[in-house]
Amino acid sequence: MTVTNTTVSTQVQVPNWQWHHWEGLSYLRCTLLQDWQHGFLTRQFFPRTPQELTKVLTPEATTHHLHQIHGNRVVKPSEGFTEGDGIISESSNQALWVASADCTPILMGDVHTKRVSAVHAGWRGTAQGIVKIAIARFLSEGSSLENLRVALGPAISGKIYQVGKQVAAEVCSSIIEVGNNLEETLAIAQSLNPSPLSPDLEPDRVRLNVTLINYMQLQALGIKKQQIAIAPFCTYQQPEYFFSYRRTKEKKVQWSGILQS
Known part of the structure; x- marks a missing residue:
């Protein structure tokens, strides 16, 4: 497979997305999630653990992440699962993290209940409707579709994958x-x-285009396009910011996290 290199060497601000820095390290935030501390971190944070990375959001929060298995399990921290690809918060001061290289990291929140979720959507999880399962968990906890905000982070471009x-x-x-x-x-x-x-x-x-499939799944549920933001960044084409398993075959990841405050 050949690909044209369209790497962006400067941190260009684009609608709904802004570059931020923590101790000199770059990460992305989405304006749709402005009610929550959150970040789509870059490879510059490697090899910090989620426990260390929670400091980017707040030093006081508890840290929650799973051993990801490319499936569609979405759980609450109290349910005791160690494996899965999605987490939904149940109380304040919980920092939720997912790891990705080329798969789509998805952070979402409810502007009314303030509940949040972090989802890892690879092609297998996407085929199994993991984002739909995450939304169903929001609804089961009292959320309404119109109150949800969803950010789909950097992933491999559909023109590349x-x-x-x-x-x-x-x-x-x-x-x-x-x-x-x-x-x-x-x-x-x-x-x-x-x-x-x-x-x-x-x-x-x-x-x-796995990210687009997730977007279409969200729209099919009734979530409006203004409630969804897609990061215009490609993990394969922008090696200065992102790890890409498809590009290097290295098992290195960047983390994406969100805090229920």
């Missing part, structure tokens, strides 16, 4: 009705506007 057609069909099936066969399912996905699929030079491959 090359996958097999079977994987693409599995993920796209979370937003469309499955066709009679693989090619028909992909054709239905390609007919969407915008489409989460792009062509690839290899005949059995396509390019897949």
